[in-house]
Amino acid sequence: MVYVKQFRCFNCGRTHSPEAVRDMAIMRCMDCNSAIDVEYDYGSIKKTILKDDFMRSAPTHWKYWAFLPVNDLSKIISMGEGGTPLLEVARLTPAGTSARILIKNEGVNPTGSFKDRGSALEVTKAMESGKGTLVLASTGNMGASVAAYSAFAGLRCRVYVPEFASSQKVSQMKAHGAEIIRTNGDYSQAMQMAEDYVRSHPDTFLTGDYPWRSEGTKTVAYEIVDQMYFHVPDYIFIPIGNGTLMWGVYEGLRDLISIGIIDRMPQLVGVQAQGCNPVVHAWESKSHSITAIHNPQTIATAISCGDPIQGLGALAAIINTRGNGVEVTDEEILKARDELALCGIFTEPSGAVAYAGFLSMHKKMQHEMKDKTIVCLATGHGLKDMYGL
Ligand SMILES: *Cc1c(COP(=O)(O)O)cnc(C)c1O
Numbered sequence: 001m002v003y004v005k006q007f008r009c010f011n012c013g014r015t016h017s018p019e020a021v022r023d024m025a026i027m028r029c030m031d032c033n034s035a036i037d038v039e040y041d042y043g044s045i046k047k048t049i050l051k052d053d054f055m056r057s058a059p060t061h062w063k064y065w066a067f068l069p070v071n072d073l074s075k076i077i078s079m080g081e082g083g084t085p086l087l088e089v090a091r092l093t094p095a096g097t098s099a100r101i102l103i104k105n106e107g108v109n110p111t112g113s114f115k116d117r118g119s120a121l122e123v124t125k126a127m128e129s130g131k132g133t134l135v136l137a138s139t140g141n142m143g144a145s146v147a148a149y150s151a152f153a154g155l156r157c158r159v160y161v162p163e164f165a166s167s168q169k170v171s172q173m174k175a176h177g178a179e180i181i182r183t184n185g186d187y188s189q190a191m192q193m194a195e196d197y198v199r200s201h202p203d204t205f206l207t208g209d210y211p212w213r214s215e216g217t218k219t220v221a222y223e224i225v226d227q228m229y230f231h232v233p234d235y236i237f238i239p240i241g242n243g244t245l246m247w248g249v250y251e252g253l254r255d256l257i258s259i260g261i262i263d264r265m266p267q268l269v270g271v272q273a274q275g276c277n278p279v280v281h282a283w284e285s286k287s288h289s290i291t292a293i294h295n296p297q298t299i300a301t302a303i304s305c306g307d308p309i310q311g312l313g314a315l316a317a318i319i320n321t322r323g324n325g326v327e328v329t330d331e332e333i334l335k336a337r338d339e340l341a342l343c344g345i346f347t348e349p350s351g352a353v354a355y356a357g358f359l360s361m362h363k364k365m366q367h368e369m370k371d372k373t374i375v376c377l378a379t380g381h382g383l384k385d386m387y388g389l
Contacts, residue, residue: 003045004069007036007211010312022129025198027210035310037251038069038211042258049259059083059226061117061219067255069215070124077123077153081116082219084108086227086375089343092355094362097370102233103345103355104224107381111172113302113351114220114245114379115145119207121216123149126205132156135198136207137190139241139301140169141380146207147178158197158204160190164301166385186295188307209242209309217245221252224375225262233266234372235323237361239353239379240270240279240314241303247313249377250320266375268323270314271357273298273330276306279314283325290315299330299387302350302380326357334388346382354378 007016007027011034021027021036029036045066057063061082065073085105092101106114123146126134133156134146143159150157157178161170162185173180183190191208198206207213225232232253238246249268256262272280276296282289292307308314318325328336333349336356340347354376362369 002069002071003041003066005039005041007038010035010037010316021211026195026206027212035313036211037313038215040067040255040258042255046259051261054261055230059223061120064219064222067218067222067252068121069212070121071128075124075127076120077127077149078120079110079116079149079152081109081120082223084223086224087345089345091343092339094366097366099362099369099371100373101358102373102375103340104220104375104377105345106220106377106379107347107351111141111145111148112381112384113141113145114217114377115142116149117219118213118216118244118248119145119149122146122207122212123153123155125212126155126207127153129205131203131205133158133201133204134207135194135204136160137162137187137194138165138208139187139304140165141302141384142208143178144169144172144176147173147176150178151176160194162187162190164304166301168384187305188292191309209244214244214248214251214310214313217248218252218255220245220377221249222256225253225256230262232262232264233375235267235269235358235369235374237269237271237354237358237374237376239300239303239350239357239377240272241305241308241350243279243308243310243314245377245379246270246317247310250313250317265321268317268321269326269357269361270318270323271326271328271353273300273303273333273353274327275330276304277327278306278308279311280325280327282311282315283318288315300333300350300353301385302348303353324361326361328353328356328360332356332360337382340378341382345378347378348380348382348385349387351378351380351382
């Protein structure tokens with residue numbers, strides 16, 4: 001059962017039918033080439049989901065299948081993604097406040113990052129399409145994740161990797177048999193090469209920060225609310241690289257509001273590294289477009305995306321929830337990483353960016369945040385990139 005009604009362009013608003021999108025090599029707007037958003041038939045979903053059963057059964061990625069665009073549930077590709085713990089760590093509560101800090105530990109996904117949520121859906125869609133090779137550009141985690149899920153499904157995988165990608169992550173891709181193409185430039189150039197390759201090779205399926213990935217990613221938002229017994233936290237802190245995670249969290253919450261399972265949005269706070277801050281910069285300067293940054297500089301390589309594909313989505317998520325955009329220095333990121341590790345939660349630098357963003361915002365807004373419930377997404381496992389340890 002697929003409850004997708006249509007797709008709408010983030011930029012120009014043009015709508016596209018599901019059939020038109022199915023036949024696209026690259027899922028972008030036919031008029032202006034921008035990212036497109038999926039719209040669902042909530043009326044039908046509401047009839048399918050029995051609220052009491054939904055609220056009683058344990059949170060796992062595929063529990064939310066009615067919100068996922070899968071044709072045949074018996075053919076999903078799953079390696080046990082999602083269902084990650086939401087950990088309350090009292091020691092992280094800043095002194096003198098009664099804020100509750102919850103860490104959603106996405107590092108425990110099958111390949112060590114939240115990317116597995118999107119990959120499970122993308123590889124499932126690739127199987128539906130009948131194509132044999134998945135192609136993508138990745139700074140590391142997405143490549144490792146798609147490589148693993150492709151190998152599991154018996155498909156080939158080709159990854160374009162910018163030069164700064166961590167060697168552990170490239171090893172992870174290689175171990176799963178992916179073909180690696182090292183590029184000399186940054187992530188945006190790697191992405192261009194992946195798109196060019198797919199255009200000229202019909203048996204390939206492009207994965208990356210396109211609609212299926214954010215659809216798969218949004219289950220992290222359902223899980224957070226579910227794990228809080230359908231209470232809504234006051235803030236969710238989210239790192240922004242390409243913006244797919246941030247947009248996915250927003251979409252997930254919007255879905256739950258649309259079918260009446262929750263009645264308000266948390267404030268979504270997007271966090272970027274100071275050396276790669278195009279979305280936060282747009283937010284601070286009240287701009288509705290995003291200016292790309294060339295040669296971004298940060299040790300948080302997983303969020304080093306100077307020209308974020310889903311940047312407008314991330315910006316909309318901040319604006320529509322009256323949220324915030326925060327930037328943090330590499331030093332603050334490493335400090336946050338060490339602090340989480342001393343509480344037993346080991347993340348790579350990018351995995352600690354959300355918590356670093358919380359610490360930074362809390363310094364300035366202590367009063368407003370003093371008894372709030374705060375969720376920080378810890379996005380990737382520490383073993384993936386042990387910078388400075
Ligand atoms: C991909 C990634 C991010 C950023 O997610 P986007 O969807 O690109 O914004 C953050 N942290 C880690 C560990 C990642 O792998």
